[in-house]
Amino acid sequence: MTTADDALRLLVHRQNLRNTCIAADTDAHAPLAPGQARMRIDSFALTANNVTYAAFGEAMKYWEFFPAEPSTLGCIPVWGFATVVESRAVGVEPGERCFGFWPIGSHLLVTPARVDAQGFVDGAAHRQALPSAYNRVQFCRSDPGYVQAHEARQALLRPLFITSFLIDDFLAEQSFFGARQVLLSSASSKTAYGTALCLSGRHGDAASVAVTGLTSQANLEFTRSLGCYDQVLAYDDLSALDPEVPTVYVDMSGSAAQRMAVHTHFNGALSYSCAVGGTHWDALGPGSGLPGPRPTLFFAPTQLRKRTHPPPEGWGPEGLQQRIQAAWARLMAAMDGAGRSPWLVVHEGHGVDAVRQAYLSLIEGRTDPRAGHMLSFWPPAAQA
Template identity: 60%
Template sequence: MRSDTGHRLFLQRQRLAAARIGPDPDAPAHRALQPGQARLAIEHFALTANNITYAAFGEAMKYWHFFPAAEPGEGCLPVWGFATVVESLAEGVAVGRRVWGYFPAGSHLVVTPGRVNAGGFVDAAPHRADLAAVYNHCAWCDADPGWQPALEGLQAVMRPLFITSFLIDDFLAEAACFGAEQVLLSSASSKTACATAFCLAQRRGQPGAPRVLGLTSPRSMGFVRSLGCYDDVLAYDALTGLAPGVPTVYVDFAGNAALRRAVHEHFAGTLKYSASIGGTHWDALAAAGTSASLPGPRPTLFFAPAQVKKRSSPPPEGWGRDGLDRRLAQAWNAFTTAATGPEPWVQISHRSGPEAVLVAYAEVLSGQADARQGLMLSLA
C-alpha cells in the first residue's frame, strides 16, 4: 500500500471548537480499494458559515453520518469542493476525471459509484443509502453546465448556498409569503442570507412582493447595505425599532435562541411564519428556552432536500427535474452576474496546509471571517 497518509479535519461533535488534523482514513496508506470503488483526491473545498450549520445540526440532520469518524465523539466536517479520480475499480469511472461534490474536509474520499452516467454518479456506499440523495451525487465537471473554470472559487463557496437560497425563495413564494408584508433575515451578512435576499429582491415590483429586511452586526452593516438586495438593514439591537404590527416572516440563519425569542415576542400576533435555516450563532442555539414556549408560530426547520424532491416531481406540484435545473441555472447565472460585478460580493482567498485549515476553521466558527471573503482550502 502507498505511503500517502493524507490529512483530514476532525471535530468534537459536542465541542465544535475542539478541532484537529489527523491522517485521512481514505488515503492510500490507510485503505485499499475494493472492487466497485474509486478514490478521489480532494483538491480544494469551500469553508463558510454553512459548514458550521452542518456541524451544529450534525446530530439532528444526520450530517455526521455521511463521513463517519472512527474515534468516538468525533465527526468529519462536510464541505463542497472539487476532486479528481486518482484510482478506480469502478466501471465507467476513469482515472483523471474531475468531479464536483459533497466531501469531507480532507485530502481523500473512497466512493462506491452507482448509477454512473454522462452527468456523474451517486456514491452508493451502504452507509449513505438512507441519507439525503442530493448530497450523494458527484458531477463530472466537464459535463456540468454550471461549471466555469474562471469562477470555480465562486461556485464552491456560493453555489450550494445559492441552491438553498433559491429553494427558500421558492418555498415562500409558493406560500404567498404566508400573507406577510416583509421578510426579516437574521445573520444578514452570511452568504446564504445574502443569496436569499438576492432571490427575494428579484420579485420587487410584483404584486404581493415583500420588503426584505436584514439583521446583522454593526461591523457588517456597510457590506450588507452595499449589496442592494435588502430594503433595510438594522443592527441586532435595533430590532425594537421595527413596527410590531407589520405581518412578518422570520428567516433565521443565525440560530441564536435569544434573538429568535426577541423576534417572536416583538412581532407577537403578526409573525406569520418562522423558518429555521442555519446556526451561524452556533454557541447560542439553546440559550433562551425551548421553541415550544415561544409566542406565535413554532419555528420550522427548512430542509432544502425536501423542497428539491417536491419541485423535481412532475407537474402540477413540481417542475420535473429538467424544469428545476433550468430555473436554477437561470437564477444562478443572474446571481453570478451581480456577484462578479465591479464590486464583487465574494473575494476568494486560497489557503492550504493543515495549520492554515485549522486557522480558517477557527475564524469561521468564531464569526470573525470577513463577510466579503470566500475561503477555498486545501489539505492535499
C-alpha cells in the first residue's frame, strides 16, 4: 500500500540547481481517467547526464516532461524501471514491468497510446510537442536487450550510450568535418567514454581519427585506464596539444572558460565545435564571440529520427536497432574485459535522503567517475 511517505518527488530550483525540495507526488493517488495507467517508479539511474537535462532544462524543454508547481521549480527526468500498478488503458496490464523516462519520484500517470507488443507511447497532452524518443515506454518482456541481472547497466548506460553512438555516427557521416582529431571534454563521463569507445572502434579505417580526452587532474589516471583514448590530458595541459592539427571539439562539460580555451588554442584548425553536455553546469556561458566555428548543439533525437528513416538517409528502425545492439555488445564486452578493474561500480540508494544526497554529490562534482547511482524512493522489499 502506498503511504504519504512513499508518494514523493524531488524538485529543484531551476535557477539554482543546488537548491532542492521534496513535494507530494499527486500522481500516486489521483483518480485514473479512462485510458490512463499508474506507474510505480521502482528504480532509476542518476548520472551527470541528468545534470545536463537540468542545465539545459529551459533551452531543450526538459522541464516540460514532468511539470512542477510553482514554475520556478523543476522535476529532472531520469531513466529507469517502473511497474504498472493500476490501469484503465487497453493492452497495458497491472504487473507489467517497463523501462522508460520518468520523474525523480515514486509514481507517474501515463496515457498509453500506440500500444503494441513492445510497449507504448505516453500520449499525455502536454508531451505531444516534446521529442518522441523520450515518450516511448518499453515492456521489459519484449526488450531483446533486457537482462534482469543487468538492469543497473541498462538504466545507467543505455540511454547515454545511444547518445554516444549517435555522436560518433553524426561525425563519421560528416567525414569528421575534415578533422584528424576529436577532442572530448569531461572525458571521464559515461557519455564521453561511450563516444570515445565508438570512435576508437574505427581505428584502422580510412576515416578514423585520433581520440583525445580532457579531464580534471583528479580523474586523469582513471580516464587513461579506460583504454579507448589515444591520449588524455588534464585541462590545464591543453597547450601541449599541437594547435595545427585539424580538430573537432565535442564539449561534454559546457564550461564557457574551457570552450574559450579550446577555441583559442586551435582557432583556424578547429573544424567543428559540438556542444553536447553541461556537466559543469555552473560554468555555462554563451557560444558567441569565440574564435573559430560557432558551437552547434547536438540533439540526439534529431540524429535518431534521421537514422530511423529508410535508406539512403537512414537505416530503417530494424537496421538502426541492429547497429545499436552491435555497438552495445561491444560496450558490454569492454566492461567485462578480463583483468580490468571495474569501470562501473553500482551504488544503490533507497529513500528520500539517499536520493537527495546522490543528487547533491553529482551537482557538486563529488562523485567518483566509476560510480553509478541506482536509486528508489521505495525500501528494497517494496521494489519489483
